[in-house]
Each structure stands twice: as structure tokens, then as C-alpha cells.
Amino acid sequence: MTGKLELIGVSKRYSVGERWAVQDITIRCAPGEFVVVVGPSGCGKSTLLNLAAGMLKPDQGRVLLDDRPVVSPGPERAVVFQEHGLFPWMTAAQNVEFGLKMKGIARSEREDRVAEALKMVHLSHSANKLIHQLSGGMRQRVAIARALILNPAVLLMDEPFAALDAQTRTLMHEQLQEIWDATKKTIFFVTHSVGEAVRLADRVIVLHAHPGRVRREIRIDLPHPRQFDSRDIAEIVRIVRTEIEDEVNRVNKELADEFWKPRKPADLGQLAGDMGSGI
Amino acid sequence: MIKALWDLTEQLGPALVVSLVRLSIGFAISLMLGTLVGVLLWRFTVLNRAFGPVLLGVQTLPSVCWVPLGILSFGLTEQAMMFVLVMGSTFAIAISMRDGLWTVPPIYHRAGTMLGARGLNYYRYILLPASAPVFASSLRQGFSFAWRSLMGGELILATRNHGLGYLLELGRSFADVHQVVAVMLVMIIVGMAVDRWLLAKLEQRVHRRFGLIT
Ligand SMILES: Nc1ncnc2c1ncn2[C@@H]1O[C@H](COP(=O)(O)OP(=O)(O)OP(=O)(O)O)[C@@H](O)[C@H]1O
Numbered sequence: 218m219t220g221k222l223e224l225i226g227v228s229k230r231y232s233v234g235e236r237w238a239v240q241d242i243t244i245r246c247a248p249g250e251f252v253v254v255v256g257p258s259g260c261g262k263s264t265l266l267n268l269a270a271g272m273l274k275p276d277q278g279r280v281l282l283d284d285r286p287v288v289s290p291g292p293e294r295a296v297v298f299q300e301h302g303l304f305p306w307m308t309a310a311q312n313v314e315f316g317l318k319m320k321g322i323a324r325s326e327r328e329d330r331v332a333e334a335l336k337m338v339h340l341s342h343s344a345n346k347l348i349h350q351l352s353g354g355m356r357q358r359v360a361i362a363r364a365l366i367l368n369p370a371v372l373l374m375d376e377p378f379a380a381l382d383a384q385t386r387t388l389m390h391e392q393l394q395e396i397w398d399a400t401k402k403t404i405f406f407v408t409h410s411v412g413e414a415v416r417l418a419d420r421v422i423v424l425h426a427h428p429g430r431v432r433r434e435i436r437i438d439l440p441h442p443r444q445f446d447s448r449d450i451a452e453i454v455r456i457v458r459t460e461i462e463d464e465v466n467r468v469n470k471e472l473a474d475e476f477w478k479p480r481k482p483a484d485l486g487q488l489a490g491d492m493g494s495g496i
Numbered sequence: 497m498i499k500a501l502w503d504l505t506e507q508l509g510p511a512l513v514v515s516l517v518r519l520s521i522g523f524a525i526s527l528m529l530g531t532l533v534g535v536l537l538w539r540f541t542v543l544n545r546a547f548g549p550v551l552l553g554v555q556t557l558p559s560v561c562w563v564p565l566g567i568l569s570f571g572l573t574e575q576a577m578m579f580v581l582v583m584g585s586t587f588a589i590a591i592s593m594r595d596g597l598w599t600v601p602p603i604y605h606r607a608g609t610m611l612g613a614r615g616l617n618y619y620r621y622i623l624l625p626a627s628a629p630v631f632a633s634s635l636r637q638g639f640s641f642a643w644r645s646l647m648g649g650e651l652i653l654a655t656r657n658h659g660l661g662y663l664l665e666l667g668r669s670f671a672d673v674h675q676v677v678a679v680m681l682v683m684i685i686v687g688m689a690v691d692r693w694l695l696a697k698l699e700q701r702v703h704r705r706f707g708l709i710t
């Protein structure tokens with residue numbers, strides 16, 4: 218079975234003299250494993266994912282897929298981007314088809330596989346719509362179909378559902394579980410949401426910010442498919458959340474100190490009181 | 497005024513045809529050249545660093561200033577006319593093309609390479625369509641420069657075939673205000689018509705496709 222993704226001691230900084238965006242990170246994903254990296258905004262999640270995708274080269278360390286070094290982006294490591302990255306000049310179906318076209322696959326086979334992929338993400342009825350005619354959730358589903366159709370060894374997902382409302386996100390989580398169950402792909406997923414991480418993952422990796430480092434790994438031994446409103450999940454979410462809470466707070470405080478002086482709570486109370494009085 | 501136009505139609509018709517043929521050929525050439533130069537400047541930072549500022553300088557040169565060089569190089573010929581038109585519009589197209597390519601979101605490049613679009617395929621299927629909105633705008637920009645340059649060239653360059661610019665100059669030499677104003681009106685109308693009914697429409701279609709307007 219293929220799909221073993223390994224990041225071994227990778228470090229990356231965007232320019233010399235700057236601090237490391239990620240530092241000495243080792244993550245090994247077994248074939249078919251669903252690994253979720255969680256951490257606050259700016260802790261290096263996208264950087265890590267881009268390293269795995271081959272979009273960035275590590276300054277130190279190695280990235281291996283099935284024991285072969287990753288040197289450039291390619292269809293065996295399909296990416297679902299933070300901002301979908303679909304091509305607006307193509308229809309949904311053409312976007313999904315594009316990867317196959319680049320592989321030189323015959324048109325008739327492409328059509329069949331596109332239909333199948335769109336069905337998998339429940340979008341058969343929107344095949345001929347342009348991207349701007351789709352809702353946010355539909356766009357992300359097209360992006361997932363576009364990645365899956367390549368039959369990649371691993372699926373790399375960079376906060377694919379961050380911009381969606383809670384209900385849509387839950388729906389997407391259900392569908393992603395369904396897809397993962399059907400395809401048994403290795404999935405490397407990054408997010409800032411602890412709830413999302415615990416819902417989906419076999420293993421959650423908590424990142425530490427500035428520099429980005431692995432802080433903890435937590436195995437989630439709940440069977441799939443999961444009921445997202447179950448007691449077990451809520452409990453694990455609570456544990457992981459406290460685990461990274463102080464980390465998130467530290468980063469937020471740092472950011473606040475860099476950009477503005479935080480208002481004293483008393484001021485905010487005043488403000489809230491004033492807002493009521495005007496009505 | 498109307499009467500002057502009417503009297504002129506006999507001359508205006510053929511002159512308009514001459515000008516439009518010149519415009520089509522010249523604009524096509526400068527479009528190809530300008531796009532090529534724009535893409536090269538965008539792709540090779542070294543080139544842009546060396547020639548970018550010069551290009552901007554050359555572009556501020558009024559296009560009629562190319563006439564003397566055109567005459568010295570080609571004599572009073574069609575080639576000289578083309579030279580003026582092409583020099584007057586190529587750089588504007590190149591600059592707007594280059595600037596536009598800079599604004600193409602890098603995510604298309606990342607998504608494209610991830611999906612296996614490499615080399616020529618990348619240019620054909622990703623960069624070319626991705627830059628369509630930019631290209632449409634540079635088309636409009638380029639046309640207005642091309643038309644202006646051609647009219648300027650025709651005004652000064654006396655070639656065998658007579659375009660609109662020549663009629664304008666003729667009107668001046670006969671001190672015929674009606675003719676002068678009438679020819680100017682035709683020039684303005686042609687410029688507006690091509691821009692509004694052809695290029696703006698095209699731009700609108702592209703923008704609609706991309707969801708930039710609804
Ligand atoms: N292209 C870049 N050039 C310079 N610095 C960058 C670049 N991209 C990211 N960084 C820096 O690297 C660090 C990690 O960024 P990254 O985008 O990986 O964070 P993230 O965890 O994905 O954040 P978010 O959750 O907001 O997407 C940040 O401090 C950021 O400022």
C-alpha cells in the first residue's frame with residue numbers, strides 16, 4: 218500500500234535572519250492514516266503543508282513520499298488549498314477534469330471519471346456551473362473532487378473548511394469521512410480548529426508557534442464513522458483545547474503587543490454599557 | 497456642418513477604409529509585439545530591471561515624435577506609417593501586459609503545477625486564460641494608443657494612399673473649417689465605436705466569465 222508521507226526534521230524560514238516559520242518538525246503519516254495538525258494562526262501550518270506538497274523546499278530536513286524524496290508539486294500529492302484555488306475560467310466539471318487532461322487521459326474516460334468524482338462530492342447537478350456561481354461549500358467540494366480524481370497517494374488539505382459556516386462545515390466533515398472511508402487515502406490536514414481536528418483525525422499533532430514546533434501528539438482512538446455530537450468527542454476536544462489554550466493565548470498576546478495596545482477590560486465594559494444606552 | 501460631411505463622403509469613405517486597414521494591420525502587429533515584450537519582462541526580472549524604466553520613458557514620448565525616424569528609415573511609405581503606429585502603441589501594451597501579469601494570483605500557478613500543468617501546458621491552459629482580464633484591458637489601452645498614433649502619422653506623413661489624417665491636413669491647407677471639424681468627428685466616432693462596441697464588450701464578457709462583474 219502506498220501513501221506513506223514523512224517529514225523528517227524539517228525546518229523552514231522565509232528569509233535569512235528571520236525566525237523559523239517551522240523548526241525541526243518530524244511527522245510520519247502511515248498509509249491510509251488521517252493526520253491533523255492543529256495550531257493557532259501563523260504557527261506554520263500552511264508552511265508545513267506546502268513543504269509536504271513540494272511547493273516549498275525545506276532549509277533543513279527531508280520530505281519523503283513512499284521513501285522517495287519530494288522535490289516538486291505533483292499529482293501524487295494533491296492539495297486542497299485554504300482558498301480553493303479553482304480556475305474561474307473553467308466550469309466545475311472542467312476544473313475537476315483538468316488534472317486528467319494533463320495526464321493525457323482520453324476524453325471518454327475523463328468524462329466517466331469526472332462524473333464519478335462529482336457524484337462523490339454530491340455535485341453532479343452543478344457540473345456545468347462556473348466557479349463564481351457556486352457557494353463556498355460547493356467550491357471546496359469541487360476542489361476536493363479535483364484533488365481526488367488524480368488518485369493521489371496522499372491528500373493534503375489546508376484549512377479547507379475554515380471559511381464555511383458551522384452547519385456547512387459539519388456537512389463537509391461527514392462527506393470527507395465518507396470519502397476517506399471509500400478511498401482509504403492518507404490525509405494530511407491542517408486546521409486551527411480543535412473541534413475539527415478531533416472529529417476527523419486518527420492522530421492530532423499540536424503545533425507550537427514562533428518557532429513552529431511539535432508540542433504534542435494525541436491519538437484519537439474512536440471508531441469511524443464518528444457521531445460528531447457524541448460525548449467522547451466533546452471530552453477529547455476539551456482536553457486538547459486546554460492543551461493548546463495557553464499556546465493560543467500566548468500567540469494572541471504577542472500579536473496584540475505588536476500591533477496595538479489592548480484596551481483595559483474596564484473600557485470595554487464602559488463601551489458595552491454605552492451601546493445599550495443609545496438604543 | 498452636416499452638409500460638409502455629406503460633401504466629404506466621397507473622400508471620407510475611401511480614406512476611412514485606408515485608415516481602418518492600416519489600423520487593423522498595425523494594431524495586430526503591436527499587439528503581438530507588445531504581448532511578447534510584456535511576457536518577457538514579466539518572466540525575466542533581469543530584463544525588466546534593465547528595460548522597464550526605459551520603456552516607461554519611451555512610452556511618454558508623443559507618438560508623432562516617431563515620424564522623423566520613420567521617414568528616415570523607410571521614406572514616405574506604408575512601412576513608415578506602420579512604424580509610427582507600432583512604436584506608438586507597442587510599449588503601452590507591453591507595460592499594461594506586464595503589470596497585469598504581476599496581478600495574476602500565484603495560487604493559479606501552485607494549483608496548476610500540482611495538477612501537472614508544466615512547461616507549454618502551463619502557459620496554454622493556466623497563464624493564458626488567467627491573464628484574459630488583463631489582456632482585455634491592455635487591448636483597450638493599446639487600441640487608443642494605436643488610433644492616436646495612426647492619426648498623428650497620417651497628418652504628417654504624405655503617402656500615396658490617403659487616410660483620415662491626410663484629409664484633416666487637407667482641410668487645414670484649404671482653410672476649410674467644416675472639413676476639419678467633420679474629419680475630427682469621424683475620428684472620434686471611430687475611436688468610440690471600436691472601444692465601446694468591440695473592446696469594452698469583450699472586456700465585459702471576460703469579466704463576467706470570471707465573476708468580476710455580475
Ligand atoms: N511567503 C512568506 N514570506 C515570508 N513569511 C511568510 C510567508 N508565508 C508565511 N510566512 C510566515 O511564516 C509563519 C507561518 O506562516 P503560515 O502561513 O505557515 O501560518 P499558518 O499556520 O498557516 O497560519 P493561518 O492559520 O493563519 O493560515 C508566519 O509567521 C508568517 O508570517
Ligand SMILES: [Mg+2]
Pocket residue numbers: 262263264299375376
Ligand atoms: Mg495557513
